[in-house]
């Protein structure tokens with residue numbers, strides 16, 4: 001876990017799974033792959049195996065060690081619902097999130113069908129857990145909108161969209177049952193451009209539907225220069241969340257032990 005994250009909409013990252021494989025055009029310039037592959041073959045480095053998918057069970061209970069409540073991006077370096085992650089392991093990750101409930105968890109996937117399937121069956125208890133936010137990535141209409149429909153069908157208390165990297169006009173965005181929308185452009189070498197009209201279209205739909213809107217960045221090769229203002233202001237809205245306090249260390253240790 002990293003207790004600070006440069007990702008604008010989260011506070012920390014937790015990676016009980018590392019590595020992934022590409023599934024759609026939004027993956028073309030995957031930052032996680034670029035980062036992980038830099039360390040392939042470096043003995044003892046967490047990414048010694050590059051971006052190959054692997055479970056990291058020793059990381060499972062990390063949120064318990066963290067007493068200060070955080071927004072935690074779950075698997076920033078992977079996809080929890082990747083076909084290589086067993087159902088039992090996903091359930092273990094979910095149990096940690098349910099028990100270490102002083103944090104807010106942000107679970108983001110491109111494997112929305114599997115997420116729907118599991119949230120409808122063995123993770124069905126998640127429907128009441130307001131501190132676990134379930135989200136899907138949307139980069140364009142063809143790949144993104146079917147994911148939104150899967151998410152809408154999933155029994156969950158809080159659902160969100162990460163419309164990033166936005167590489168096409170998504171047109172009408174289905175927002176029924178959606179509690180938060182993040183929008184961002186691609187950044188880094190070879191970044192695909194994002195038009196202002198695409199962003200305004202989404203911002204307008206969120207305003208009309210009363211959905212909190214977070215504008216992450218314009219992106220581009222030098223993302224710092226392009227900034228994150230839209231029409232002269234920043235958009236940093238979040239869904240409502242409950243403030244909770246972590247139990248004392250001994251209690252957290254006991255909870256960790258029975259998982």
Ligand code: SF4
Nearest residue numbers: 020021022027030078
């Ligand atoms: S699903 Fe996410 S982590 Fe996996 S390759 Fe695509 S962008 Fe990277």
